[in-house]
Amino acid sequence: MRITIIGVGYVGLVTGACFADMGNRIVCADVDKKKIQLLSKGTIPIFEPGLEEIVRRNLNHRLFFTNNIGHAVRESDFIFIAVGTPSKQNGQVDISYIEKAARVIAAHLDQYKVIVNKSTVPIGMGYLVARIIQKYSTGQTPFDVVSNPEFLREGSAVKDLLKPHRVVIGADRREIAQKVSEIYEPLHCPILLTDLKSAEMIKYASNAFLACKISFINEIANMCDQVGADIHQVTQGIALDPRIGDQFLNAGLGFGGSCFPKDVSALIQMGKKHGYQFKILPEILEVNQFQRKWFISKVKQTLGVLKGKTIAIWGISFKPDTDDLREAPSLEIIPALQKAGAHVKLYDPVCTLAAKQIFKNVQVCKTAYEAAKNADALGLLTDWNEFKQIDFKYLKSILKSPIIIDGRNIYDPHEMLENQFIYQGMGQGTRLYSLDQ
Ligand SMILES: NC(=O)c1ccc[n+]([C@@H]2O[C@H](COP(=O)([O-])OP(=O)(O)OC[C@H]3O[C@@H](n4cnc5c(N)ncnc54)[C@H](O)[C@@H]3O)[C@@H](O)[C@H]2O)c1
Structure with a gap:
């Protein structure tokens, strides 16, 4: 199939590369000249395991990069939109990138095309895209707009795209959704065809639910800290109930990245716009914010005064296996430690x-x-695998004081105790607060 992807970020690039690997002819178009220059030479501007190999395998053969978005639109029958939809200051979605992409599509709509929106957009955006294209095109060329929200996770994006748990395709005409579903047929995964608005809603509902799980387990972990229970054991115990399951129940510093914080905020704002006041969602964000403060207070409690102290920080990306720093806890925690007078390495x-x-x-x-x-x-702050294989004896010998505050609970508190560290995890019980207790 001939497919154009507009917006070559984490989603657009992985989608384009994987679609090309599946045998399609892909043109990836972006306004960012430097990014396209790099990609045209096979250099990947982001860190995403397995991606470089796929891009290089298909480059200039089935996969092409360009800044000429109009040309890219004319080249293909399916136009995927994967531009950013960041938060505005008030939490609403900034849809300006989508609107711009829609206008370019309109200006170059030379024959029937299916416009597939992969970006996470406010419910009803598909109709707005259709209106923009109608307004700015000659009005003579037919087209359809489809929603195909993306569920990949940075760090495992290639695997997620090639082995998805589900693909959701929303269109008000079922035959159009079916047409798009043919692109995904080689993946042999469950494909759910819905109406347009429901597909858009599924993405927000999924992210809000996952964010809710994280904030929920973090609150339970904070309570474990207060009463001396161990969140690992608690999680194991609740996860054995199949209604709860064991996914997404890692207590720690909370969620970050480009999706959960902005998508939960966006859903709250959408609710307000449509006359519904979400009650759960604001609390999810508040708990998430609190986790960072909780971590900082653990550092303060353990070290006493921070002024003049040196604190080593391991990991700054919002999660392992990605270079994405958007909404990463490190962005808040490091300046807060510095403000309290600490030097950060x-x-x-x-x-x-x-x-x-x-x-x-x-x-x-x-x-x-x-x-x-x-x-x-x-x-x-980030549970990179590298930090899981540490020589504790050596680490202890080089630290001035053997204090570890583990925001991701990657170490075993008992092993830490055996190695004579003063160790604080998140929700691992105050009884392990120090060696003296
Ligand atoms: N990053 C994720 O893990 C993830 C997962 C699922 C869904 N999403 C959603 O997918 C969308 C894209 O996210 P991302 O993380 O890939 O964004 P990103 O910021 O990494 O990339 C967006 C790209 O779009 C380009 N762009 C912006 N306006 C353009 C235009 N008018 N024409 C052409 N290119 C344009 C930018 O230059 C950039 O390269 C967002 O809506 C996001 O919420 C992201």
């Missing part, structure tokens, strides 16, 4: 350059151990 396996650009007055280190050397405490 940090290490992240992939975000070195970004760390230097984003954080002021931090020491960006080349290795985890370099960051830990002579630090008064170590704070773990």
